[in-house]
Amino acid sequence: MPSPTRVIHKRIYEVAPRDLERAGTVSTAVRRELLALGMTPDIVRRASIICFEGEMNMVLYSKGGRIILLVRDDRVELLFSDRGPGIADIDLASQPGYSTAPDWARELGFGAGFGINNMEQNSDLFKIRSRVGEGTVVRATILLGVPFL
Ligand SMILES: Nc1ncnc2c1ncn2[C@@H]1O[C@H](COP(=O)(O)OP(=O)(O)OP(=O)(O)O)[C@@H](O)[C@H]1O
Numbered sequence: 001m002p003s004p005t006r007v008i009h010k011r012i013y014e015v016a017p018r019d020l021e022r023a024g025t026v027s028t029a030v031r032r033e034l035l036a037l038g039m040t041p042d043i044v045r046r047a048s049i050i051c052f053e054g055e056m057n058m059v060l061y062s063k064g065g066r067i068i069l070l071v072r073d074d075r076v077e078l079l080f081s082d083r084g085p086g087i088a089d090i091d092l093a094s095q096p097g098y099s100t101a102p103d104w105a106r107e108l109g110f111g112a113g114f115g116i117n118n119m120e121q122n123s124d125l126f127k128i129r130s131r132v133g134e135g136t137v138v139r140a141t142i143l144l145g146v147p148f149l
């Protein structure tokens with residue numbers, strides 16, 4: 001059994017549904033936190049992309065929820081949990097190009113259908129769990145390779 005890794009830093013951010021004014025503020029804050037911790041530009045870049053895509057999906061499609069940034073000594077974890085409506089078919093939603101974005105979101109440049117794919121590509125471990133009527137939980141993990149002190 002590998003020993004549980006030490007938590008170095010934890011932040012919880014609330015995400016309000018449909019709040020386009022504030023959309024992107026969590027990923028900006030996460031970026032700032034990771035830079036302040038001395039993370040490498042590559043780790044910061046990947047975490048920012050993952051966070052932005054997850055945050056936008058929560059703003060556009062969910063009833064809101066929270067994002068938790070967890071920095072452990074060997075990894076950065078981003079946990080997204082929302083209050084629904086949930087994703088009926090996760091495989092379909094994860095397919096590049098699949099989107100249910102409404103017209104108003106498409107007019108703002110969203111809805112290419114690459115967000116989840118982009119999150120997965122930038123993660124070392126990636127897991128979505130969802131229950132229709134309850135909500136969606138996404139865990140994206142970036143392994144640091146060299147342990148972070
Ligand atoms: N948190 C969520 N709750 C409910 N449905 C979601 C959630 N996140 C994603 N989805 C569904 O999965 C689809 C695909 O998401 P994805 O992020 O890959 O693409 P997109 O948001 O449609 O477009 P893009 O991210 O490229 O702007 C969305 O269109 C939506 O139907």
Ligand SMILES: [Mg+2]
Pocket residue numbers: 053056057111114115116
């Ligand atoms: Mg998206």
